[in-house]
């Protein structure tokens with residue numbers, strides 16, 4: 207399988223107020239193929255979000271390397287970073303917080319298209335098409351984030367991420383704030399988008415049942431380290447590490 211994202215020995219140290227260092231991510235290496243859905247699972251505080259934030263360059267890595275389509279993006283800045291965001295986008299847990307509350311959803315979605323040189327009218331047309339692709343009618347273009355449900359807002363956030371046609375979507379607990387029926391709808395949407403658009407997903411989650419239903423492969427993190435890795439079925443059927451077994455037991 208062709209590699210889209212490769213992470214090598216990625217480490218993040220945070221300075222604590224006491225002047226000490228806390229290692230949130232510790233020597234993490236993995237790769238993600240084109241058209242692959244990989245889960246990152248682990249208990250709260252195991253370093254999942256920090257890992258995602260380093261990959262998306264929202265947090266500076268202390269050491270290690272990140273390659274996107276074999277380009278080293280570990281220290282990418284400015285113009286390079288803008289190019290990287292054309293290939294990878296992140297969807298967060300609380301979609302309502304990821305939109306500006308004073309602007310309509312259509313403004314949020316059209317913005318990145320306008321920034322890339324599209325005329326306003328054309329960008330709004332494209333925003334309407336993207337919302338449609340994500341199951342929302344054109345009336346959502348003019349709604350404000352607080353005027354839609356959590357599930358609808360997450361669909362709009364996915365539409366916004368799709369606007370620039372990324373190859374990789376990093377979904378950080380993107381369905382965790384939604385009820386189970388809406389979670390399933392969003393995963394169904396992501397599945398069909400993957401077929402249509404040939405994307406890869408890095409799916410950060412702490413719900414094993416969702417991971418099993420949605421992902422091809424998974425890595426399990428504990429205290430900043432990868433403790434287990436494999437296909438989702440392999441890991442779930444035959445967990446090797448004590449921590450993974452405990453994780454399985456806790457959801458059974």
Ligand SMILES: Nc1ncnc2c1ncn2[C@@H]1O[C@H](COP(=O)(O)OP(=O)(O)OP(=O)(O)O)[C@@H](O)[C@H]1O
Nearest residue numbers: 220221228230248249250251252253254255256257
């Ligand atoms: N900016 C920061 N400064 C200091 N410590 C931090 C910072 N960000 C995260 N941490 C610490 O790093 C560890 C990993 O946090 P992280 O948010 O990556 O975990 P997580 O696995 O995503 O947890 P959750 O599932 O609760 O979101 C935690 O102990 C956290 O307190």
